[in-house]
Amino acid sequence: MKWYVLQFTATRFQTVFKHLENMGVQFYCPMDVSKCYRRPDNQIGFRKRPVPLFPGYLFVNVDFGSIHSTKITALPWTQRFISFGGEPVPISEEDLTNVLVFEKGRGKSPSSEQAPEVIVKSIPHELAVVLLEDNPEKRSMLLLRYLDERFRSSVEKTESLSA
Template sequence: MWYLLCFTATRFNYVLSFLDKENMEVYCPKRITRYLRPDKVNSYRDKESPAFPGYLFIKTDFESYHPSNFAKCRYIHGLVNFGGKPAVIKDEDIERVRKCEAGYQFEHVSSSDNDYQCDAWRNILRNDDPDVRLKKMIEYLNLQRKEAA
């Protein structure tokens, strides 16, 4: 199952290294932002950055890896919880995010997928403000949890 891990955003590489040592599958959606180069006129550079700074999707099984083990890394704050339970993210949602990140228009998503869910992820990732993207993602995951209950 996939979960959302919260960590200190400025310690991204340290946290990735820790999770790699723990044999954890990690997914971090990226965004490419374009900025004007200070050294050339009318020239731009692309910069890749995390879509949700301070958050990673991780795939783990609590039978083999207990969440308390995250305490070994001082920069990991823990899993995002709703109602005292870790927020579970469906494999389908991770696939939607991956396709959206890769620039797909969701035409390749199977017909069983709900258009609302595809549009929701597309709208989340299109937002330029990382705080707004994060807020919308948390709202979406909370809504999914309520619908599943």
């Protein structure tokens, strides 16, 4: 099984999560809890609302040999798997682990063992640029560009090895 990026309607993420859970599909949607909003019942109180780190995109662990991609994309509010060259592109475990490390480290305070700056320094520069983008929509587009560049470099390596 490999990890792929699934595009979905960003405002319906809870519904998409529930459908995937009901299908028994493993998924991972990194969440950003750094945004606060004022509580309606308490004017001096704030709440953190988790929102997807990449609005409209989540990572899905699936084996297309046992479940066809259209079975997942037929779910309400899902669109497509991100693909380059006509086929869905698998995401490397390393990239997924780096996103997870960033997500977990984002909520840490500077006084903790490993401050977020240290965590970001351990992530490759190209991916860190994506993860540190403040604008959520731009962050999603940077993720797609990053994945496209990774795909192109892997194709070039494969072609140079076969030549």
